[in-house]
Each structure stands twice: as structure tokens, then as C-alpha cells.
Amino acid sequence: MERTILHVDMDAFFASVEVMDNKILKGKPVIVGGVSQRGVVATCSYEARKYGVKSAMPGYIAKALCPMGIFLNPRFYRYKEISNMVFDILNSITSKVEAVSIDEAYLDITEENRDPLEVAKEIKYRVKSELGLTISVGISYNKFLAKLGSDWNKPDGLMVISKKMIPKILFPLPINKVHGLGKRSVTRLNNIGIYNVEQLYKLEKEFLNEYFGKFGSEIYERIRGEDKREVATTRDRKSVGKERTLGIDTNDKEMLKEYLKEFAKNISTYLNDRNLGGKTITLKIKTSDFESHTKSKSFEYYLSNEEEIFGEGFKLLNSLELEKELRLIGLSISNLKTKEMEQLKFF
The missing domain is CATH 3.30.1490.100 (DNA polymerase, Y-family, little finger domain)
Structure with missing residues (x-):
């Protein structure tokens, strides 16, 4: 039976919580972290992202790009508190919830016998009405594609990726969107002229295995819409x-x-x-x-x-x-x- 997987991702989570707690910040370029000269940005609002600010950026660069930005010290205790409320909503939908981070999770609703779109809309409605925050949801038949879906039209996005859309919907995407390809792997592929999924798709499986070892087969399958990873309800700390x-x-x-x-x-x-x-x-x-x-x-x-x-x-x-x-x-x-x-x- 084909699985039904949802990937949910809070929008600019830390910054959104700050705006929720302080309405004066609404619509302004809010940057969490990077307060000191040597600090780094944890996350920022979409208003700040328009100036090129992004997570893990050194604070002094963020200030140069967005001098009118409102820089705030992180309040991790508050983010954890709100995160617990979000996960309470998710766990009320299904017991098969895999927490990826404080603001991101996979849900396997295969056995829930419900319309996936209805489930996604319920999650979005409850997060908005109960917490005042937005969440983006991707729906597909495996984890890789569900995660792509949640990132497709952020913020407050909702995207379904079906089998009949594969592989063409993936072709225009930059290769850094492929789960498992880190910065070093992307650089190696760029060096041989591979920049998007369509170019990657044309490479033989044997070539990818030689290039990346056994991991090459996973990349080959993933860009063809195959991902066998299960939604794990418990995650051991590594x-x-x-x-x-x-x-x-x-x-x-x-x-x-x-x-x-x-x-x-x-x-x-x-x-x-x-x-x-x-x-x-x-x-x-x-x-x-x-x-x-x-x-x-x-x-x-x-x-x-x-x-x-x-x-x-x-x-x-x-x-x-x-x-x-x-x-x-x-x-x-x-x-x-x-x-x-x-x-x-x-x-």
C-alpha cells in the first residue's frame, strides 16, 4: 500500500514567536541571534530575508545587509514551550510523528483513513487559531517528496506531490534540494557541471556509485521519487x-x-x-x-x-x-x- 506522509515545518519559527509575543514587531525585519559582533543569526522573519539575511550568517554581515533589522537575543525556553504545543496538535492527529527538530516533523497518516488535504488543513487551522502562527505542509508518498512540498511555497504553504508529477517537477530544482547532498557533495557536482536535478538525472547509477560510494544509489533513486525511509516515532540522539x-x-x-x-x-x-x-x-x-x-x-x-x-x-x-x-x-x-x-x- 502506498504511504501517505506529511512534512510540517513552522515558518521562521523563532522570529514568528517573537512577533506573536510582541505585536509591535509585526511586519518588521526581526532577526533572532547575531546580537553581538561575533554572534550568528539563528533565524529571521521573511521581511529580513528580503535583504539577504539567513540562518547561520554572522551577525555583522546581517547588520550590513539589513541595518534597520531588529536584533533579538534568542529565548529558547519560550520556543520549546510553543514547540510542545505544536507537537500536542500533531500527536492528536496520529501516533506516528517523527520530530526532526524543534519546529519540524514528519507524520505518517497512511492508516488514519482520512483525506490528506483535510488533515493538512486541520493542522494549519489549529496552529493558526490556537497559537497564532503559520505552518507549511507538504504531502506525498515518501519523506523526501513531502519535505520538498513543505518548502515549495513558504510561508503558510501547502503542496501535494504525487507520483504522476515525478520526475519532471524535480528537474528545475537546484541539486542542494536533494536530501543527502551536503555542501561538499554539491560543490563536487558543480565542478563537473551538474547544477540542477535534470542534469543529475542523466547520470548513470554506476557513475554515482563510483562518485559517492553506496550513497550514490540512494541519490539515484531519490531523484526518481523513491525513498524507503520510514517515519520513526523515536529518534535516538546520535x-x-x-x-x-x-x-x-x-x-x-x-x-x-x-x-x-x-x-x-x-x-x-x-x-x-x-x-x-x-x-x-x-x-x-x-x-x-x-x-x-x-x-x-x-x-x-x-x-x-x-x-x-x-x-x-x-x-x-x-x-x-x-x-x-x-x-x-x-x-x-x-x-x-x-x-x-x-x-x-x-x-
Whole structure:
């Protein structure tokens, strides 16, 4: 039986919550984050996007593009509160809800025996009437196409993508719209003259497998409207980490060491509170010219101890020749598993 998948995505969520709480901001270029000279934009209203402001942009660039922008510090506690209300609405529709982030989710309504358009309109109506916010909804027979649909005519959008529309509806899209193609993969494809899905579609499956390994087959199938991923009602956290944009650029390892100590303590507390351990430590840095780099080390055993996490993180830092000053440093641990599962496996 063909599945019916919805992808829902709140419109400019953080900025919309700020406008909802402060009506004076309505219709103005609201930018959440990027308040300090070294901060970054979390999100912004559509009025600010007209000036070229976008998420993850350094604050000073956003201010240059939109000097009349209203910059606000994020209020994550408030966004989480509203997010919980949105998910209460979604969970009242179906039990098959997969939270992707605080403002985005997939719903599988295959077994609900309801008209998908009616379900989408109900969600939009309830989010608007109960919370005063808009949400965009995409409807299709798999996750990839449903997500494309929700992004098709934002804000407050509603789009159905059916099988008979595939593949032609995808052809004009830039390849960065294909789920799984990140910035590096897009650059590699651009370098060989591939910019849109129609050009990508003409490549042989064997070529994509050689170019991307086994992931090439997934890309080949996805642009032909095939995506076998299920809507997962539980999502295991894959990593735990902390990062910090520094007050001043530095390559002083003794100063950076103090940040790693703080990160290791926070990570260890999180892991031990949940009885978790992790096998891979990753150091992340961003240089003063915004180049990002990561370095990882994996272990045969699971770590959760603060001293061990810090020690391995500092070893990774010491292994780097910091020719440029850093503006950001981060530490994370991944390949997580509960300690009880490991003990059972051992015995």
C-alpha cells in the first residue's frame, strides 16, 4: 500500500514567536541571534530575508545587509514551550510523528483513513487559531517528496506531490534540494557541471556509485521519487556536544584548554545522567576567516568520564598546528550506547 506522509515545518519559527509575543514587531525585519559582533543569526522573519539575511550568517554581515533589522537575543525556553504545543496538535492527529527538530516533523497518516488535504488543513487551522502562527505542509508518498512540498511555497504553504508529477517537477530544482547532498557533495557536482536535478538525472547509477560510494544509489533513486525511509516515532540522539564562539580570536592552547574542560564537564554530566557512553570524540574548530575543521578519534570502549573526555579532546587539539587564530571551538562525543547494553553484550 502506498504511504501517505506529511512534512510540517513552522515558518521562521523563532522570529514568528517573537512577533506573536510582541505585536509591535509585526511586519518588521526581526532577526533572532547575531546580537553581538561575533554572534550568528539563528533565524529571521521573511521581511529580513528580503535583504539577504539567513540562518547561520554572522551577525555583522546581517547588520550590513539589513541595518534597520531588529536584533533579538534568542529565548529558547519560550520556543520549546510553543514547540510542545505544536507537537500536542500533531500527536492528536496520529501516533506516528517523527520530530526532526524543534519546529519540524514528519507524520505518517497512511492508516488514519482520512483525506490528506483535510488533515493538512486541520493542522494549519489549529496552529493558526490556537497559537497564532503559520505552518507549511507538504504531502506525498515518501519523506523526501513531502519535505520538498513543505518548502515549495513558504510561508503558510501547502503542496501535494504525487507520483504522476515525478520526475519532471524535480528537474528545475537546484541539486542542494536533494536530501543527502551536503555542501561538499554539491560543490563536487558543480565542478563537473551538474547544477540542477535534470542534469543529475542523466547520470548513470554506476557513475554515482563510483562518485559517492553506496550513497550514490540512494541519490539515484531519490531523484526518481523513491525513498524507503520510514517515519520513526523515536529518534535516538546520535551525539552530544558543546561549542562556543570565542570573545576574541585566539590560538593560545592554554586558553582553549579551559573551554574543553567546561565542555567535557557538560558532556559527561549529560551522559552519566542518562547512563550513556560514547565511542568517538570529535574536536571542531572555526578559524578567524570562517573555515571549519573537525578531527575525530574512535575507541574500542565507551567513554563517559569527564577527565577522559577532556584528555582525549585536548590531545586532538594538541595534534593541530594552529597557524590561524580560532573564533570557535567545540567538543562532541558520538556512537552512543547505554551502559547496560554494553555490559549485557560483554557478559
